[in-house]
Amino acid sequence: MKKTDICIVGAGPGGAATALKLSHLNIPCILVDKAIFPRDKICGDAISGKAATILRRIDPAIMERFNADLSMQTDIWGIRFVSPNNRVVEVPYRVGYNPKTDEKQGYVSKRIDFDNWLVDEVKRRDNIELHEGISIDNYEKTESGYRISNKDQSFDVEARILIVANGANSNFSRHHAGLEKDEKHHAGAVRAYYRNVTGMHPDGFIELHFLKEINPGYLWIFPLPGGYANVGLGMRTDYISKRRYNLKTGLTDLLERHPELRERFKNAELQGKITGYGLPLGSKKRQLSGDHFMLIGDAGHLIDPLSGEGIGNAIYSGVIAAELAQQCFEKNDFSAKFMEAYDVRVARVLGKEMEISYRLQQMMARPWLVNFLANVAARNRGLIDTISKMYTDMDVRKKALNPLFWGKILMGKKV
Ligand SMILES: Cc1cc2nc3c(=O)[nH]c(=O)nc-3n(C[C@H](O)[C@H](O)[C@H](O)COP(=O)(O)OP(=O)(O)OC[C@H]3O[C@@H](n4cnc5c(N)ncnc54)[C@H](O)[C@@H]3O)c2cc1C
Structure with a gap:
């Protein structure tokens, strides 16, 4: 068994950003993921300005490298809303924006590319020990932290701080930290990639369609480079259950039958399959830390309940966790009481936003x-x-x- 100060489970945007922040604080860590990158993640692929801002705060060079790779992302300058009565309202992120000169406000980038790029950023740092292709199945509380291992124990580490970043189906969150799924604070969504969808906004606005057929859910169309689009449909899980709604058939029916969408998708080709996944929403306050551990991103149920945006919050919570970890080592205190400062800070930066989004x-x-x-x-x-x-x-x-x-x-x- 190897002893270490910090082990992060999950190298999605939350875990990768935590490792990068720790690295810049000169704190080495182990980062472990069950996947081998590049790996896909079912998502709408919209990267908010918040995500970019926090990554820039870790190191401005990170976003400079992202912006330099123009093949990976579409720049986004606003949102096109479609109301239940089919009225179209286009709202730019910034009044009077200029795509040529303004700082970019958001992106759409396939997660297979974005997450791999972020893991490449991790690989540039020599104080992050990255393990890919290792699924963590066992967590054992020890006197000085957590012992974490895979099934055959080929990975066996005891860490003083465990940072849990293994996403919406985190076994640790559910079974060790006690975060149960609550259908009123959880959503389901499906997404598919299409090529040749017509009628996209010239400045790459993302589209949210609040159609009466799927109320209170919404359909999205997000532009990707190379003539592709990420198209999806999401709804709160309690409504899905109550109506026994099938999101996959709901999406294909709308694209085939809705008068405007049918026209725009007439020559569009579906690339691959329609796939779905869960979104643990941050509309209910949860305990995100305990003795020697912190939960970040989806593992901490931190997705915005209005927009479904979780990448920015995963990155933000990861940075807060890294900063708190630094203080734990300074004070040599890893107790649940001390770790609670993580919850307080997350609530301070994301709490009000979540509350407002829930009301909206x-x-x-x-x-x-x-x-x-x-x-x-x-x-x-x-x-x-x-x-x-x-x-x-x-x-x-x-x-x-x-x-x-x-x-x-x-x-x-x-x-
Ligand atoms: C359909 C859909 C659409 C969405 N659209 C958007 C959007 O457009 N914009 C947005 O911001 N958010 C969106 N979200 C939410 C967003 O996908 C998540 O909030 C975000 O991925 C959270 O990042 P994370 O790092 O916490 O977790 P993840 O990205 O899920 O990463 C978790 C990592 O943990 C690893 N892992 C899992 N289990 C183990 C294990 N046992 N051992 C080791 N590693 C493990 C996984 O391989 C993965 O790499 C959407 C979600 C869904 C389902």
């Missing part, structure tokens, strides 16, 4: 309200500008929960 998720489940807002937005530039600001400005998001805020906008007043 509930609002979006009312088709009449979405139709009403879409109708108003179609005639009111001020509303579109306000929604643009909601992406980047938390204060505007907070204000959006107050009905008076919307009243002022509808009357054309400044907010």
Whole structure:
């Protein structure tokens, strides 16, 4: 058995970012993943500005290298919303944006490429020991940390800090940390790759279709390089269960029958299969740490309940975990009480956002309200500008929960 200070289980965006942050803090770690990269991950492939910002904070050169590889990503400048009454509202991320000169606001990049690129970043660092193709099946609490091993014990490590980043189906989260799946705070989604979808926005806006047929879920179309698109459908799990809704047939039916979509997908070719996976949402507060361990990303149920965005939060929580790990070693304290500072910090940076997104998720489940807002937005530039600001400005998001805020906008007043 090998003894080490920190072992991270899972080298997706959360685990890889944690390892990179630790590396830049001069703290060596072991990073282990059951897959051999490049590996696929079922996802919408949208990488938010938040993810890019946090990676840049770890080291600006990381995003410089990503931006230099133009074959891997589509730059995204806004969102095209389609309401249940089929009204189209296009909202740029930034009012008056200029794709040639502005800092990029977001990307769509196939996870097989993005995650592999991030693992390549890990491989550039000489203080991260990366193990691929090893599935961690055993966790044993010891006096000084956790003993972690695979089935045949060829990997057998005792770590003072265990960072759990092994995604939505984390066995540790469920069986050791007690995070149960709660269908009201969980979503299911399917995605497929298509080629030759027509009618995409010239500046690569991502598309969210809140169609009445799938309310309260939504369908997405995200542009990828080379004429490809990531197309998917997601819905909260309690609604899926109640209706016994089949997301795969729901998606194909819509693409074949919905008047606008049918036209746009008439010559589109499905690449591979339609596949699905779960999204543990951050709309319910969970305990994310304990004696000698922290849960990050999907393993900590940290996906945004409105947008389904989890990559940025996985990266963000990983950076917070790395910083806390540094303090644990400084103070030589790995107790649950000390580790609780991780929960406090995650709540401070993501808590309000999750709360607001959850309230907005509930609002979006009312088709009449979405139709009403879409109708108003179609005639009111001020509303579109306000929604643009909601992406980047938390204060505007907070204000959006107050009905008076919307009243002022509808009357054309400044907010
Ligand atoms: C259909 C769908 C669409 C989505 N769309 C988006 C989107 O467009 N944008 C967005 O930001 N988020 C999206 N999400 C959410 C996003 O995919 C996740 O939030 C994100 O992948 C979380 O990163 P992570 O590092 O926590 O976990 P993961 O990316 O799941 O990585 C976990 C890693 O752990 C490894 N692992 C698992 N078990 C073990 C084990 N026993 N031993 C060792 N290693 C193990 C896996 O191989 C994997 O590499 C979507 C999710 C789904 C399902």
